Amino acid sequence: MNRVMEGAAAVPAEGARAGVADRQGQLAPLMIAPAIAYIVALIGIPFVMAALYSLSDVTTGDPSIDFVGLHNYREVFYDPVFRTALSNTCLFALASQTLVIILSRILASALMQDFRGKWLARFLIMLPWTAPIALGTIGWLWMLDSIFSPFDWLLRRAGLLGAPGVLLGPMPNLYWLGQSGLAMASVVLVHVWRLLPLATVIQMAGLSSISRDLLEAAAVDGATGWRRTLEITIPLTLPIIGIAFLFGIVFTFTDMTVVYVLTRGGPVHTTQVLSTWTFFRGIEGGDLAQGAAISLFLFPVLAGVASLMLRMARRAEVT
Amino acid sequence: MAKKGRKGLTRREFVKAAGLGALAAGVAPGILLPGRSYAQAKDLKILVWSHFVPRFDKEWFDNFARNWGQANGVNVTVDHIGIAEIASRTAAEISAGQGHDLIEWVASPSQFEPSVLDLGDVVSEAEKKFGKQLPLCRRTSYNPNTKKFYSFCHGWTIDPGNYRKSLWEKAGKGSGPTTWEDLITYGGKIKREQGIQLGIGLSQEIDSNMAGRALLWSYDTSDQDEKENIIINNPKTVEAVKYMARLFQEAMVPEVFAWTAVSNNQSLIAGRASYILNSISAYRSAQKEVPEIAKDIYFTPALKGPRGTGWSCEHVIYNYIVPKYSKNADTAKKFLLALVENYDQAMYASELYNSPAFFDTPIPSGNRGYAPVKGARKLRDLHNAWFSDDPFALPGETKGKLLVLKDAEKWSTNVGHPGPAxxxxxxxxSTFVIPNMFAGAARGTKPETAVAQAETQIKSIFAKWREKGLVGGTK
Known part of the structure; x- marks a missing residue:
């Protein structure tokens, strides 16, 4: 505050003509106002509307709001599909992000080394992040197709599928999206594919911030590669790994595209997640109020994750 | 710091410029487009789905709407959206209180009843001019409890069985299946002996929804009765569910759990299905892409259940709504009547995908864009002639393949049968309760349990809409 005052006093010559641009006390709130307006308009108001809707009997065809208390929450909570969707949402987020963190750590280490074609490798690894999620997922839908899957073709060519007595059975296809276990694994796989680049870049940033002297000193003292990783690299990059993990959790938790495009929640709701169930119930089914109630179940988890992210970001900054 | 005469922008100049830019961006539309804030009397904005037969939109509907607008002094705008976006787009426009004057649905839009105009006057006028509306179309646009036509239904699509004749001939049933049991007997045999499964979706998508309902109705059961009472949990539903579990085991593979709206077409054209339940669009696609498969595709009417009942679900049912916010309702209603009047062209441009809601509509005189049909005076005559001798058949293709669909309205019905939508x-x-009930049993859930689970969901859904006064029945 004092610095702001000093700044303002430092331009007495133009004092009479000084505009807002020179009054930092006013300029700061003015500059931040668009961001706040943006957040209020696109996050704050929809959130309040969702909360209002969830306490009402509003439908897509009748936007008038009559309050029904917590009725929608009770209905939603006793719905077995909702419980499946809730557990799937958590499962997909945790499973995919655990894999993402492990794989991104390996990739980041590899990409920190010097080798021929390093830039091409980095470019290729970043590609999934640049593709729109829907487009990428449609690509995966074709790859996992019941009839034309190239994975199935490769497995058949390798003699692992499509003949009596072979490892993966006599059927010509695995039906990736038609069998619960494989469908769930497919959803996790696509989440890993799309979030791996971001996590890798974050981990590379963390790795590059570790002092080379420290690692060289440890090597001189006889620490092996594993020991250096476990006792120096990982502890020092833990805050940034945490940030990558939590970012991924938020992205996966709130994503609707992957499940909607790949499985639409099937077979028999076994890949249903909260965001798709919100859509089917609230928009397609017309029950906007229950849709809102389902979507708000995401809020406490996301609020907790956001709070953790902020704490970790602060820790990372101090480190 | 902020001296004038320096090259580039000072911070102050930047802030001013940015502020002016933002102001201009916000105000400009109001200055440049002042007319936007006023509704124009002779405008008509129409939102329609992107038809499964592309030439329908490109070669006919868009031109028809534009020409009608020119002839009537109306500035017509037609916007097309994908089938999956209709629900969310309609909800957004209703919520915003502005948007299109006419919105076309390909299902019953009954949930929008409180926010749309009663189109009873259009239906009366249409019946006066074009004869009785088909009952299944009426049942998907009229709420008998509120006595309101919440939509105007101008057409529908037949959903027959499509089978590969050569495969069924080898199995000893060249005329194709006539009962659901035939699918197990002969479809199972084809799978065992020829390695080709049949494809009836058990997934969370529209074709699975239609197939599941057709099976229920053919087993003399449904989710509701004609008075809108819930009747799902009864021995006949359990019987139908047991049948589906057997059908899956004998004649299908797990691809049906991942079925999508294009899977029917895809598997039939790829030669990987001996039978599917679909409109004739799969056949039309095959005619263009794999003619030898198309020549092998034949059709069956609704399959019969154990007591001889056979019903098929309409594949697509075209319903226009006029939202209450529309300032051009009268123009919209005139357009709907003009559409029915010209439905001969809609049937032809859709390659017989569209069937009319008003079969007695007279055929307008003059060049109609297709070879005249001798003696045809009404749409019924055209329908009969075209289904007897398909104008889109490939050279050398067997004649009369579509003949079995000529009386399709007798064995087709609406979602909600035997009651209204x-x-x-x-x-x-929309929440796929019925296909999931069947799929659950096919994947090993006890049929009685699958039915009970479906009933729990159905009861909760009915209770909610009954409270709003939009659904009848008490049980």
Whole structure:
């Protein structure tokens, strides 16, 4: 505050003509106002509307709001599909992000080394992040197709599928999206594919911030590669790994595209997640109020994750 | 710091410029487009789905709407959206209180009843001019509880069985299946001996919804009765569910759990299905892409259940709504009547995908864009002639393949059968309760349990919409 005052006093010559641009006390709130307006308009108001809707009997065809208390929450909570969707949402987020963190750590280490074609490798690894999620997922839908899957073709060519007595059975296809276990694994796989680049870049940033002297000193003292990783690299990059993990959790938790495009929640709701169930119930089914109630179940988890992210970001900054 | 005469922008100049830019961006539309804030009397904005037969939109509907607008002094705008976006777009426009004057649905839009105009006057006028509306179309646009036509139904699509004749001939049933049991007997045999499964979706998508309902109705059961009471949990439903579990084991593979709206077409054209339930669009695609498969595709009417009942679900049912916010309702209603009047062209441009809601509509005189049909005076005559001798058949293709679809309205019915469509059956449809009930049993859930689970969901959905007064029945 004092610095702001000093700044303002430092331009007495133009004092009479000084505009807002020179009054930092006013300029700061003015500059931040668009961001706040943006957040209020696109996050704050929809959130309040969702909360209002969830306490009402509003439908897509009748936007008038009559309050029904917590009725929608009770209905939603006793719905077995909702419980499946809730557990799937958590499962997909945790499973995919655990894999993402492990794989991104390996990739980041590899990409920190010097080798021929390093830039091409980095470019290729970043590609999934640049593709729109829907487009990428449609690509995966074709790859996992019941009839034309190239994975199935490769497995058949390798003699692992499509003949009596072979490892993966006599059927010509695995039906990736038609069998619960494989469908769930497919959803996790696509989440890993799309979030791996971001996590890798974050981990590379963390790795590059570790002092080379420290690692060289440890090597001189006889620490092996594993020991250096476990006792120096990982502890020092833990805050940034945490940030990558939590970012991924938020992205996966709130994503609707992957499940909607790949499985639409099937077979028999076994890949249903909260965001798709919100859509089917609230928009397609017309029950906007229950849709809102389902979507708000995401809020406490996301609020907790956001709070953790902020704490970790602060820790990372101090480190 | 902020001296004038320096090259580039000072901070102050930047802030001013940015502020002016933002101001201009916000105000400019109001200055440049002042007319936007006023509704123009002779405008008509129409939102329609992108038809499965592309030439329907490109070669006919868009031109028809534009020409009608020119002839009537109306500035017509037609916007097309994908089938999956209709629900969310309609909800957004209704919520915003502005948007298109006419919105076309390909299902019953009954949940929008409180926010749309009663189109009873259009239906009366249409019946006066074009004869009686088909009952299944009426049942998907009229709420008998509120006595309101929440939509105007101008057409529908037949959903027959499509089978590969050569495969069925080898199995000893060249005329194709006539009962659901035939699918197990002969479809199972084809799978065992020829390695080709049949494809009836058990997934969370529209074709699975239609197939599941057709099976229920053919087993003399449904989710509701004609008075909109819930009747799903009864021995006949359990019987139908047991049948589906057997059918899956004998004649299908797990691809049906991942079925999508294009899977029917895809598997039939790829030669990987001996039988599917679909409109003739799969056949039309095959005619263009794999003619030898198309020549092998034949059709069956609704399959019969154990007591001889056979019903098929309409594949697509075209319903226009006029939202209450529309300032051009009268123009919209005139357009709907003109559409029915010219439905001969809609049938032809859709390659017989569209069937009319008003079969007695007279055929307008003059060049209609297709070879005249001798003696045809009404749409019924055209329908009969075209289904007897398909104008889109490939050279050398067997004649009369579509003949079995000529009387399709007798064995086709609406979602909600034997009652009307309503928001409850609509939500059951959108949340895939019926296909999941069948799929659950096919994957090993006890049939009685699968039915009971479906009943729990259906009861909750019905209770909610009954409270809103949009659904009848008490049980």
């Amino acid at each position: 309503n928001p409850a059956v609509g939500e059951i449809y």
